[in-house]
Amino acid sequence: MQETVLPGHGSGGKLMNQLIRDVIKETLDSGGLQLDDSAILPVEGEQIVFTTDSYTITPIFFPGGNIGDLAINGTVNDLAVMGAIPRYLSCGLILEEGLPLDDLKRVLQSMRAAADRAGVKIVTGDTKVVEKGKGDKMFINTSGIGVLTQPLQRRDIQTGDKIIVNGTLGDHGIAVMAERNGLSFTEGLATDCAPLNLLIQPLIKAFPGKIRFIRDATRGGAASVLNEIVDGRRFSVRLIEEDIPVKDEVLGVCEILGIEPMYAANEGKIVIVVDPSVAADMVARMKELPFGQDAAVIGEVTGEFEGVVFMQTPVGGRRMLPLLTEDQLPRIC
Amino acid sequence: MQETVLPGHGSGGKLMNQLIRDVIKETLDSGGLQLDDSAILPVEGEQIVFTTDSYTITPIFFPGGNIGDLAINGTVNDLAVMGAIPRYLSCGLILEEGLPLDDLKRVLQSMRAAADRAGVKIVTGDTKVVEKGKGDKMFINTSGIGVLTQPLQRRDIQTGDKIIVNGTLGDHGIAVMAERNGLSFTEGLATDCAPLNLLIQPLIKAFPGKIRFIRDATRGGAASVLNEIVDGRRFSVRLIEEDIPVKDEVLGVCEILGIEPMYAANEGKIVIVVDPSVAADMVARMKELPFGQDAAVIGEVTGEFEGVVFMQTPVGGRRMLPLLTEDQLPRIC
Numbered sequence: 296m297q298e299t300v301l302p303g304h305g306s307g308g309k310l311m312n313q314l315i316r317d318v319i320k321e322t323l324d325s326g327g328l329q330l331d332d333s334a335i336l337p338v339e340g341e342q343i344v345f346t347t348d349s350y351t352i353t354p355i356f357f358p359g360g361n362i363g364d365l366a367i368n369g370t371v372n373d374l375a376v377m378g379a380i381p382r383y384l385s386c387g388l389i390l391e392e393g394l395p396l397d398d399l400k401r402v403l404q405s406m407r408a409a410a411d412r413a414g415v416k417i418v419t420g421d422t423k424v425v426e427k428g429k430g431d432k433m434f435i436n437t438s439g440i441g442v443l444t445q446p447l448q449r450r451d452i453q454t455g456d457k458i459i460v461n462g463t464l465g466d467h468g469i470a471v472m473a474e475r476n477g478l479s480f481t482e483g484l485a486t487d488c489a490p491l492n493l494l495i496q497p498l499i500k501a502f503p504g505k506i507r508f509i510r511d512a513t514r515g516g517a518a519s520v521l522n523e524i525v526d527g528r529r530f531s532v533r534l535i536e537e538d539i540p541v542k543d544e545v546l547g548v549c550e551i552l553g554i555e556p557m558y559a560a561n562e563g564k565i566v567i568v569v570d571p572s573v574a575a576d577m578v579a580r581m582k583e584l585p586f587g588q589d590a591a592v593i594g595e596v597t598g599e600f601e602g603v604v605f606m607q608t609p610v611g612g613r614r615m616l617p618l619l620t621e622d623q624l625p626r627i628c
Numbered sequence: 629m630q631e632t633v634l635p636g637h638g639s640g641g642k643l644m645n646q647l648i649r650d651v652i653k654e655t656l657d658s659g660g661l662q663l664d665d666s667a668i669l670p671v672e673g674e675q676i677v678f679t680t681d682s683y684t685i686t687p688i689f690f691p692g693g694n695i696g697d698l699a700i701n702g703t704v705n706d707l708a709v710m711g712a713i714p715r716y717l718s719c720g721l722i723l724e725e726g727l728p729l730d731d732l733k734r735v736l737q738s739m740r741a742a743a744d745r746a747g748v749k750i751v752t753g754d755t756k757v758v759e760k761g762k763g764d765k766m767f768i769n770t771s772g773i774g775v776l777t778q779p780l781q782r783r784d785i786q787t788g789d790k791i792i793v794n795g796t797l798g799d800h801g802i803a804v805m806a807e808r809n810g811l812s813f814t815e816g817l818a819t820d821c822a823p824l825n826l827l828i829q830p831l832i833k834a835f836p837g838k839i840r841f842i843r844d845a846t847r848g849g850a851a852s853v854l855n856e857i858v859d860g861r862r863f864s865v866r867l868i869e870e871d872i873p874v875k876d877e878v879l880g881v882c883e884i885l886g887i888e889p890m891y892a893a894n895e896g897k898i899v900i901v902v903d904p905s906v907a908a909d910m911v912a913r914m915k916e917l918p919f920g921q922d923a924a925v926i927g928e929v930t931g932e933f934e935g936v937v938f939m940q941t942p943v944g945g946r947r948m949l950p951l952l953t954e955d956q957l958p959r960i961c
Contacts, residue, residue, distance in 0.1 A: 301954075302954070302958050303953065303954025304954075305958065305959070306847065306848070306952075306954040306957070306958060307846070307847030307848030307849075307852055307893075308848055308852065308951060308952040308953050308954045309951050309952065309953045309954070310953055310954045311847075311954075312951070332679055332681075332706045332709075332710075332843075332844075333677045333678060333679035333706050333707060333710045333712075333774075334677065334678045334679070335675055335676075335677055335710065335776060335779065336675065336676050336677070336678055337674060337675055338671055338673075338674065338675070338676050340671075341670060341671065342668055342669065342670055342671070343668075343669050343671050343676075343773075344666045344667065344668055344669070345666060345667045345669055345716055345718060345751060345752055345773060346665055346666035346667070346718070346752055347718035347719070347720045347752055347753065347754050347769065347771055348665075348720065348754045349720040349721070349722050349754055349756050349769060350756075351722060351756045351758050353762075373665045373666050374666060376665075377665075377666045377668065379666075383678055385678060385679070385680035385771050386680070387680045387681065387682040387720075387769045387771070388682070389682050389684060389722070389767055418678060419678055419679055419680055420680065421680050421681045421682055423682050423683075423684045423767075423959075424958070425684050425764060425959065426958075426959075428761060429686075429763065429764040430762065430763060430764070431758060431762040431763070434722055434756075434767070436680065436682060436720045436769035436771070438678075438680055438718050438720070438769070438771035440676075440678060440773065441666075443668060446668065510665075511665075513640070514639065514640030515639070515640030515641055516640075519640055519641065560640075618641060618642050618645070619639075619641040619642065620636065620641050620642045620643055621634075621635070621636025621637075621639040621641045621642070621643045621644075624639070625635050625638065625639060625757070625759075626638070626756075626758065626759075
């Protein structure tokens with residue numbers, strides 16, 4: 296019989312200890328996990344960055360990844376875009392009774408591999424079990440601590456700054472939507488889930504003081520990040536449609552499902568706002584770094600309007616990209 | 629019509645921004661919440677303590693408290709028992725579609741009040757929404773960061789040490805079980821949920837080097853903590869039954885439900901293992917401090933056996949208190 300998560304696995308008794316020792320620690324730990332309720336950690340530096348994210352994506356397995364590597368990379372990226380070096384992660388599991396233990400192990404293995412790749416340690420954790428029908432297979436919270444190297448602030452953005460992305464937009468959201476809609480046979484669709492600290496820290500070092508702001512374009516996509524950038528400011532963002540990298544396969548599914556790729560979620564893409572004097576050099580450098588091969592300048596900060604994001608089309612038209620009331624893609628992360 | 633959580637509240641668009649700004653920030657923030665995805669924080673000291681807990685308690689409102697103050701105090705206590713001063717908390721919400729916004733507000737108000745009382749700041753957060761039937765009203769993850777003042781280590785425990793608790797055992801678990809079983813009319817039943825840093829830090833200062841180990845007796849109760857203490861060691865713990873403080877109301881419900889109070893969850897109780905030379909003084913000091921009024925020495929570490937916890941009864945008998953395979957009290961925190 297297939298082993299599954301049982302109510303007793305969350306009870307504080309022997310069964311829970313077994314699950315934690317034989318499955319979770321065994322699978323997840325690459326040397327940093329402290330089995331006390333808390334972890335004691337050294338910190339170098341005077342300022343830390345602290346972040347939290349709960350992952351409720353459905354399905355938990357999707358083309359190119361699963362909820363586990365998503366939970367690691369998502370939180371690593373939240374730290375990295377602040378200008379921090381990610382150091383420590385926590386792992387809070389909410390497991391639904393009946394979840395196959397093999398699925399749990401696969402997810403934990405992905406978490407461990409993703410943490411190793413990103414250079415972070417999972418140091419503390421917690422496991423809860425809910426009855427069937429009171430959860431959805433598994434939810435994961437990862438909170439993270441990083442050491443600040445270079446504060447990046449939205450208020451430093453100014454007119455003339457260039458907008459760069461590190462690659463094709465919408466891959467994650469469209470891969471998950473394709474899976475949900477039975478379109479996953481489409482070749483070339485996969486999440487872009489990646490640890491962007493491996494890209495961001497070298498850029499911060501190579502272009503000191505030239506990066507104004509970085510944000511990961513997750514829920515709500517690049518358009519939502521850009522709206523955050525112009526919100527309440529006396530400038531706007533102009534995007535050049537033909538410069539925006541989007542995979543043909545993603546565009547195809549977007550057309551079938553009626554989704555605009557600028558609003559589709561990414562898990563390995565950042566929007567960088569940069570001093571225009573270094574924009575071309577930065578794109579060239581990004582192409583040599585991990586997860587930057589398809590980097591491109593996609594637009595700029597302009598004084599033409601205030602507080603809006605718009606797309607310049609090849610035929611000279613303009614299309615607004617407002618913040619949507621709600622996203623088309625629920626539970627995408 | 630009653631306002632409830634909608635799917636769009638978790639989507640990354642305007643609706644989510646409204647929920648975060650008008651409900652979550654408005655209710656939760658007492659000045660420390662950073663609305664970026666992450667918080668930048670100063671740290672004093674070279675070692676931090678990091679912990680995480682997800683709260684899935686049902687029902688979310690119970691006698692004397694709710695999931696909100698539980699989520700704050702539980703994580704504050706996890707830091708405090710390590711010998712740390714709790715500083716910063718995160719708040720990760722997983723909301724089920726249909727949750728009344730008034731319930732959400734009540735919970736967030738409790739979180740804020742509990743954080744203020746404990747002297748910690750909620751600095752960062754995340755909100756996800758799941759469809760009806762894929763969650764259970766709300767789950768909360770709080771992760772926490774504290775600054776280490778005095779490391780306390782299980783390995784420092786030795787034969788002869790005294791076991792102290794700060795008050796009556798089983799209050800939280802029995803209050804919640806009574807509520808679930810329609811016994812909540814019973815007078816005097818209420819969670820003991822409390823911020824124990826207000827008790828622990830003064831004790832650490834008053835008795836430097838004399839406290840071996842502290843642990844909060846949550847899921848699995850005091851018996852599970854004591855089993856953790858003797859696990860793999862060459863000593864045992866002898867408890868004196870008549871010295872263990874338990875409220876009459878709690879004993880009454882325990883008899884009806886067939887629960888042993890030593891295994892019932894607490895949310896404001898700690899087990900302290902202490903140098904025997906200061907045990908009486910420490911109990912006297914605890915009675916003057918917050919949450920220590922009913923403190924008592926309940927037993928000691930003894931070389932009579934190895935790796936077990938047992939209860940000495942008034943008539944001279946002995947009863948083993950093993951680690952249970954699973955707890956009788958699912959989703960108690």
